[in-house]
Structures are given as structure tokens and as C-alpha cells.
Amino acid sequence: MRWILALLFTSAAFAQTILPSPGGNPPLLELKQFLELTDAQYAQIFQNINQYQRTMASYQQRVYELQRDIAIETARENPSATELGTRYVEVEINCRLMNEEAAKLRTRNQALLTTAQKTKFQVLLDAIKLMPLVSQAQQAALLEPVTSTILPVGVGSVGGSIGSFLLPTPVPTAACYSGGIIRNPMPLVQP
DSSP, X not given: OHHHHHHHTOOOOSSOOOOOOTTSOOTTHHHHHHXXXXXXXHHHHHHHXXXXXXXXXXXXXXXXXXXXXXXXXXHSSSOOHHHHHHHHHHHHHHHHHHHHHHHHHHHHHHHTOOHHHHHHHHHHHHHHHHHHHHHXXXXXXXXXXXXXXXXXXXXXXXXXXTTSSOOOOOOOGGXXXXXXXXXXXXXXXXO
8 A cells, every 4th residue: 555655646757658667567566456457457547648648748848838938038138028928828728738638537547447446446545635644644753754666757777677667647747837836737636
């Protein structure tokens, strides 16, 4: 269960194809086992994630272009409020579209689950609700911190085990930065 919770809070690089690592454990294997996913369900989840990442790549690229344009306009002696406003609005539109795509991905992947699997999935949703309490218990030194064997972005490991693949993750949150608020376009759970 610790691995699953750590997985929920781990981020990795964006727009990479997710494939099982050669000679190592396939990604999300513990989740597959926990939910008792069939091979077909497991494969379809990765197909959905890969399609999502391809779709998100165009939004991501446009947001980066807009951020560059905003930096250039801001650096001018007399920046244009209209130019800046237009670009900030377009960033917001792209962030909303990314949120919509993330919601569609969750819906598609959750629709693959059987009734029995949805019951097990509910355990994960319930565990997320406990995370603030777990964090406080860690801060009070009642629990030890949750550690993970998942390696940081871009770090592979010898033999192709965990870390040599990229997990299905949201677009980097910096891409949806506007108005002083960093937005995560792929929340882990719907409110």
C-alpha cells in the first residue's frame, strides 16, 4: 500500500511513451495486481495514457510558446496589456483543455474496471482522503515518512527496473502557471 500511495504523489517527465522496461518489472505492476487487472485492461490503460500524452503534447508546446511570448513582451520597455492579456487568456484556455483531457482519461480508464475492481479502486480513493491525516501523523513523529523506490525523472536504474520507465503523469505544473497559482491539469481524484 505504501508503494501505491507513493506512486500517487510521484511525478515524472511528460510526453514520453510508457512501455514496460526491458528485463525489468512492468510499470504499475503492483497496481495491476491489487486491482486484478486483466492483461487486456492493463494494455488498454497504457494505450489510453499514451494517447492522452500525445494529445497533451500540442497543448504543452503551445503553453511554452505563450510563456516565452509573455516573457518577451514583459521585458519590453512599454509592454502591451492587450498582448499580455491575450496570451494569459490563451494559457488559461489551454490549461482548461488539459484538465478536460485528464478528466476524459480518468473516465476512460475507470470505465475499464469491473464492479469488483471498482470496489478495490474505492480503497485507493479512501486512502487519498487519509493523506492529510497521515502527513500530520508524520509531522507529529507518530509515523515514519513514506519512502518510495521510484526514482526521479530521467533517472534510470541498472537492469531496467523501476525508474527506467516513465509513469503516466500530468503535464508539468509549471505549464499551467498563471495568476500566481500553479494548477495541476491532472488531479489524482475528481472532487
